[in-house]
Amino acid sequence: MSTPTLHVIVTLLAAAMSGYSGAVVLTRADWIVKALTDYRVPQPWWPYLGTAKAAGAAGLVAGLFIPPLGTAAGIALVLYFTGAVITVARARWYTHIPFPLVYAAPVVAALALA
Known part of the structure; x- marks a missing residue:
């Protein structure tokens, strides 16, 4: 498989995962409401x-056509998921730290392949 093809596949995977992650927060799925509450994330922040x-997911997809936009979206998502790791650790839910890392991993891979 060529690197450009792999880049597209990994970027679309990262976008799908990030988009799903955003959708469950926006639709307030029961399991994410419980997690955000357990992590003490203020409820007014959830829509943002x-x-x-x-938006990061959309930026990754747009980045396939406008590479600087994809890079900016990827960096923003990596920062977002880094903040999520810090939030989970601050709440002392150490066993949950891998969850934001799973979402960050394909974003990092997409950036590396760009």
Whole structure:
């Protein structure tokens, strides 16, 4: 498989995962409401957090056509998920730290392949 093809596949995977992650926050799925509450994330922030992930996903896809936009979206998502790791650790839910890392991994891979 060529590197450009792999880049497109990984970028679309990262966008799908980030978009899904944003959608569950925006639709307030029961399991994410419980997690955000457990992590002590203020409820007024939730729409902004979901929108940020959804925008990052859209930016990754747009970046396939406008590479600087994809790079900016990827960097923003990496920063977002780094903040999520810090939030989970601050709440002392150490066993949950891998979850934001799973979402960050394909974003990092997409940036590396760009």
